[in-house]
Amino acid sequence: MRKPYDLIMFDLDGTLVETAPEIADAVNDTLRRFDLPEVTQQQVNDWIGHGTRELLIQALAFSGKTDLVTIRHSKSLTLIAGEFDRYYKRRCGSRSRLYPQVRETLVALRGRGVKLAVVTNKESRYTATVLDAHQLTPLFDQIVSGDTLPTKKPDPAGIHSCLTAFGVPRARALFVGDSSIDVATARNAGLSVWALPYGYNMGQPIEACTPDRVIADCSALLD
Numbered sequence: 001m002r003k004p005y006d007l008i009m010f011d012l013d014g015t016l017v018e019t020a021p022e023i024a025d026a027v028n029d030t031l032r033r034f035d036l037p038e039v040t041q042q043q044v045n046d047w048i049g050h051g052t053r054e055l056l057i058q059a060l061a062f063s064g065k066t067d068l069v070t071i072r073h074s075k076s077l078t079l080i081a082g083e084f085d086r087y088y089k090r091r092c093g094s095r096s097r098l099y100p101q102v103r104e105t106l107v108a109l110r111g112r113g114v115k116l117a118v119v120t121n122k123e124s125r126y127t128a129t130v131l132d133a134h135q136l137t138p139l140f141d142q143i144v145s146g147d148t149l150p151t152k153k154p155d156p157a158g159i160h161s162c163l164t165a166f167g168v169p170r171a172r173a174l175f176v177g178d179s180s181i182d183v184a185t186a187r188n189a190g191l192s193v194w195a196l197p198y199g200y201n202m203g204q205p206i207e208a209c210t211p212d213r214v215i216a217d218c219s220a221l222l223d
């Protein structure tokens with residue numbers, strides 16, 4: 001069986017799993033708990049990409065009619081983030097779903113001997129919960145979350161750590177994502193990048209960040 005790449009790295013939110021509905025639920029659980037107005041699903045979609053803590057900070061700033069710096073320095077942020085943590089863990093798996101062709105493609109790629117990794121900005125405790133909720137964990141050889149390394153995407157460190165772990169040269173590796181952050185990460189690592197149009201790209205069409213290919217779904221990785 002043909003093996004076009006030895007290693008394929010995937011973004012998580014908006015690429016493998018549609019996570020935004022339950023993230024919005026957990027954010028709004030938290031806002032209600034602190035008597036703050038709720039935010040919309042579209043706002044949550046557009047805040048995804050920089051990690052879940054950053055998304056919560058955006059929501060608190062919008063809902064509390066204040067700015068991001070004030071929220072970041074607020075004494076209550078630790079308490080609020082702790083409550084969010086509780087709500088999100090409870091919501092994980094409740095309204096998220098795998099995008100079409102994801103599981104079939106991952107299984108088929110593994111069958112061809114391709115190493116598979118997740119490189120996400122989501123914090124590791126949430127990454128693990130989401131992957132476990134969808135029985136995806138055993139399909140990956142390596143998982144790099146937003147707090148695994150000192151830097152997160154678009155820094156290429158996550159990609160570099162996967163290339164090193166499997167001894168794969170850049171030309172034999174591919175990054176697959178849904179956002180300008182993913183495209184920038186791959187470019188920063190000198191890697192090819194394919195993008196999915198159905199995810200979360202901060203309200204912008206994915207074509208705008210010029211990935212090498214836009215694919216309709218993950219099954220294109222098997223062509």
Ligand SMILES: O=C(O)COP(=O)(O)O
Pocket residue numbers: 011012013014047048049050051052055119120121122123153
């Ligand atoms: O948690 C986020 O905001 C982003 O996660 P992603 O890197 O998997 O898109």
